[in-house]
Amino acid sequence: MSQDVPVTQDTFVVQSPAQYSDLLGAVETRYPKISTMVPTMMALVDGVPVRTTTPLRDGDEVDFVPTIVGG
Numbered sequence: 001m002s003q004d005v006p007v008t009q010d011t012f013v014v015q016s017p018a019q020y021s022d023l024l025g026a027v028e029t030r031y032p033k034i035s036t037m038v039p040t041m042m043a044l045v046d047g048v049p050v051r052t053t054t055p056l057r058d059g060d061e062v063d064f065v066p067t068i069v070g071g
Contacts, residue, residue: 005031014056020045021052023062034064041066 010030014022020043028035043050044063056062 005034005037007031016058018056019052020050020054020056020062023056024052027064037066038064 012023012026012030014026024038024043028038042065044065045054045056045060047063050062
């Protein structure tokens with residue numbers, strides 16, 4: 001993932017009230033290649049798995065975690 005999205009941390013401002021889907025749209029706009037990776041990643045807000053309708057609050061930390069396959 002690091003070769004396609006060359007940052008480990010970034011800050012986004014989304015209009016309140018915001019949901020995870022709003023942030024995801026902003027992330028995909030800034031980093032278009034991530035849109036192909038989203039279906040295979042887990043997203044967490046402050047360590048808790050999210051849905052597209054998960055509300056976001058000021059200061060929330062969102063992590064995109066690539067899933068690992070294999071055994």
